[in-house]
Amino acid sequence: MQxxxxxxxxxxxxxxxxxxxxxxxxVPGTTVAQDSDLQGDIRxxxxxxxxxxxxxxxxxxxxxxxxxxxxxxxxxxxWEPYWQRLTIQTTGNNQPCAITMQTRWLATYxxxxxxxxxxxxxADGTLNVEGIPEAVLESGRGPDGNLYMxxxxxxxxxxxxxxxxxxxxxEAGVERPEYPYNWDQFAQYLRDVLPTLxxxxxxxxxxxxxxxxxxxxxxxxxxxxxxxxEIAFSRDTVxxxxxxxEALRQEGVTEPPEVMIEDNSALxxxxxxxxxxxxxxxxxxxxxxxxxxxxxxxxxxxTIDIMPYPVGPDGTVGMDLGxxxxxxxxxxxxxxxxxxxxxxxxxxxNPEAADIYESDNGVVAVxxxxxxxxxxxxxxxTQVRHIELYQEVGETANPVFWPPSxxxxxxxxxxxxxxxxxxxxxxxxxxxxxxxSDLQQQLDQAASQS
Amino acid sequence: MAxxxxxxxxxxxxxxxxxxxxxxxxxxxxxALLIALLGIMLYPVIWMIFSALRPEQxxxxxxxxxxxxxxxxxxxxxxxxxxxxxxxxFYVNSFIICALAILGNLIACSMAAYAFARLNFRLKxxxxxxxxxTIMLPIHVQLIPQYIxxxxxxxxxxxxPLVVPKFLATDAFFIFLMVQFMRxxxxxxxxxxxxxxxxxxxxxxxxxxxxxxxALATTAVFTFINTYNDFFSQLIYLTDTDAMTxxxxxxxxxxxxxxxSSFGGLFAMVLxxxxxxxxxxxxxxxxxxxGIATQGFK
Numbered sequence: 001m002q003x004x005x006x007x008x009x010x011x012x013x014x015x016x017x018x019x020x021x022x023x024x025x026x027v028p029g030t031t032v033a034q035d036s037d038l039q040g041d042i043r044x045x046x047x048x049x050x051x052x053x054x055x056x057x058x059x060x061x062x063x064x065x066x067x068x069x070x071x072x073x074x075x076x077x078x079w080e081p082y083w084q085r086l087t088i089q090t091t092g093n094n095q096p097c098a099i100t101m102q103t104r105w106l107a108t109y110x111x112x113x114x115x116x117x118x119x120x121x122x123a124d125g126t127l128n129v130e131g132i133p134e135a136v137l138e139s140g141r142g143p144d145g146n147l148y149m150x151x152x153x154x155x156x157x158x159x160x161x162x163x164x165x166x167x168x169x170x171e172a173g174v175e176r177p178e179y180p181y182n183w184d185q186f187a188q189y190l191r192d193v194l195p196t197l198x199x200x201x202x203x204x205x206x207x208x209x210x211x212x213x214x215x216x217x218x219x220x221x222x223x224x225x226x227x228x229x230e231i232a233f234s235r236d237t238v239x240x241x242x243x244x245x246e247a248l249r250q251e252g253v254t255e256p257p258e259v260m261i262e263d264n265s266a267l268x269x270x271x272x273x274x275x276x277x278x279x280x281x282x283x284x285x286x287x288x289x290x291x292x293x294x295x296x297x298x299x300x301x302x303t304i305d306i307m308p309y310p311v312g313p314d315g316t317v318g319m320d321l322g323x324x325x326x327x328x329x330x331x332x333x334x335x336x337x338x339x340x341x342x343x344x345x346x347x348x349x350n351p352e353a354a355d356i357y358e359s360d361n362g363v364v365a366v367x368x369x370x371x372x373x374x375x376x377x378x379x380x381x382t383q384v385r386h387i388e389l390y391q392e393v394g395e396t397a398n399p400v401f402w403p404p405s406x407x408x409x410x411x412x413x414x415x416x417x418x419x420x421x422x423x424x425x426x427x428x429x430x431x432x433x434x435x436x437s438d439l440q441q442q443l444d445q446a447a448s449q450s
Numbered sequence: 451m452a453x454x455x456x457x458x459x460x461x462x463x464x465x466x467x468x469x470x471x472x473x474x475x476x477x478x479x480x481x482a483l484l485i486a487l488l489g490i491m492l493y494p495v496i497w498m499i500f501s502a503l504r505p506e507q508x509x510x511x512x513x514x515x516x517x518x519x520x521x522x523x524x525x526x527x528x529x530x531x532x533x534x535x536x537x538x539x540f541y542v543n544s545f546i547i548c549a550l551a552i553l554g555n556l557i558a559c560s561m562a563a564y565a566f567a568r569l570n571f572r573l574k575x576x577x578x579x580x581x582x583x584t585i586m587l588p589i590h591v592q593l594i595p596q597y598i599x600x601x602x603x604x605x606x607x608x609x610x611p612l613v614v615p616k617f618l619a620t621d622a623f624f625i626f627l628m629v630q631f632m633r634x635x636x637x638x639x640x641x642x643x644x645x646x647x648x649x650x651x652x653x654x655x656x657x658x659x660x661x662x663x664x665a666l667a668t669t670a671v672f673t674f675i676n677t678y679n680d681f682f683s684q685l686i687y688l689t690d691t692d693a694m695t696x697x698x699x700x701x702x703x704x705x706x707x708x709x710x711s712s713f714g715g716l717f718a719m720v721l722x723x724x725x726x727x728x729x730x731x732x733x734x735x736x737x738x739x740x741g742i743a744t745q746g747f748k
Contacts, residue, residue: 043689045689049704049705049711050712051712054533057533057535061533073690073691074690074691076702077685077701078705079705081681084682084685084686088597091594293507
């Protein structure tokens, strides 16, 4: 009683929050007793399919059980409508208090009148970021340097391949290159594997059109992808990239252009990888579980595994990394801050919540939770592999700093330029020029709108 | 003689048989072609029906068109979206919005149409033109101002922004439809009512409205289909999951961002959700025909 007189009513939730956050961070696996001090209702929005919705709902229920005075209204939508709705909500200053955010989209929303800068809340311990690697936390910063998002799941990029094909090739005398292999060694490996494959199969998807593969190429050649809203890579790097894939395509190592354009955009079920018609492709490793499930029915007996992107000629690692996390709406009233902060801490740090979520939207950001998940015998083998590779190479990753609409612009312009090369309508040099001018134009346009 | 042969009854009969066979063959060919075309058009729907009825993991795995293992599991798992949320809630929400939207459009649009078709007032043509230009205004232009307006009066996350405007005759297309229809009605009917001392209201309610039945039915059908299928405004105005409607909920089965999608539940629920539209269309088709039949006196 005395204590509550000492601290004003307004301070109480904040103190409770910090205490709970500390407890959670230091004693893994502890279930917090009911906290009746925390009061209020907040809106929380996220994107996802049925599986993720179910998991998120369970975590919210758990949180509400532990905080009887708190109620969280659920606002969820599918990926694309999610961003459309958020954009409209921000125009009316009606965004939810807790907003699921992603590094690739952050720049579009990262301003103080849309999202709340979180540095102060992290500094005073209201938001607990313990165990989140520095590089991952940094990916939650906006172009103005403010921290706008607390990451809860990390996504990274890697190559996906058919393990049986690699074994068959090894039996035929084609040795697997040991990581860190460079781009030339990787290309040579693909060339060597090709004759060991069945008739009609290709050694690799033609990644000339894929931004997820182009980024590690650029970064492993010692260049940045963007500098603010400017292109930071050189024309020569683009020309070399196009030439790299053109050579492989002409040798029959990759599929013809008409298959290339739909191989990764189509359903996993129809891809060359799933149908044992392709050895390597570039799907995000967080899809490993769903790809393996589908491969089990489409090509029973095949195992799909992941490997890192090649390194540059001097050994530079070019891997990109991004994060999904939670941001706070700038319109969120001050009396709700303790609830939002507590909810973010719960979602990112609570072991029970992490167990329910099972790294559904990227490898859980807190290292100890990721290790626990990888060591848990109940975790799916594909998920364990997903976490393991992240822990092996994640530290060397170099997160791309995305300008507004940067990813969409890169995806659009790179695809168009390389398609023109592969279909023979543009020379490599002309396509590189077109790609760079189109990309810069789109970036300028987005920058002027934001 | 050659002519005698022409009148040979047997030859005639055989000729007739031949002609009949040829015609039968032609008809058979035509029908086979039509059935084949119908098959091509319905193939995706039939594939979806079979997919809804087979175990989830076999949807893309199994090559055969007809499932080897039949199950209704997709319907039960799909109906229960997640947590306590079921499609019962979404259907109730959708139907409430549809019913109010239909009511609003029928009342408000028919009144506005009556005024434009039969009454004389100042600036009538200017107002009519102004109303028509609203059809040409793209939805994207109105989206954000409308959202901010409804937000400021506290209507976001309620069904009010979706139904109240319908009671203010905002669907210019339906007004136009009814105006055109009312203009085709004989004015003598109304003049007779005037002689009997009927007021504007009585003329609208007793004479014009019953005769406008076909246009009203069309309005009801299209309002229902438009409202039931409307995804975007329901997405932005009804944010709470408990307030979600069928089209918004259907999008929650898939995760194109790389998470797990449940196609089984999606196909099953899409199949169920087609039911009301199809049912409403079939039911109101009779009304449409009836309405046209009453027009026969013209």
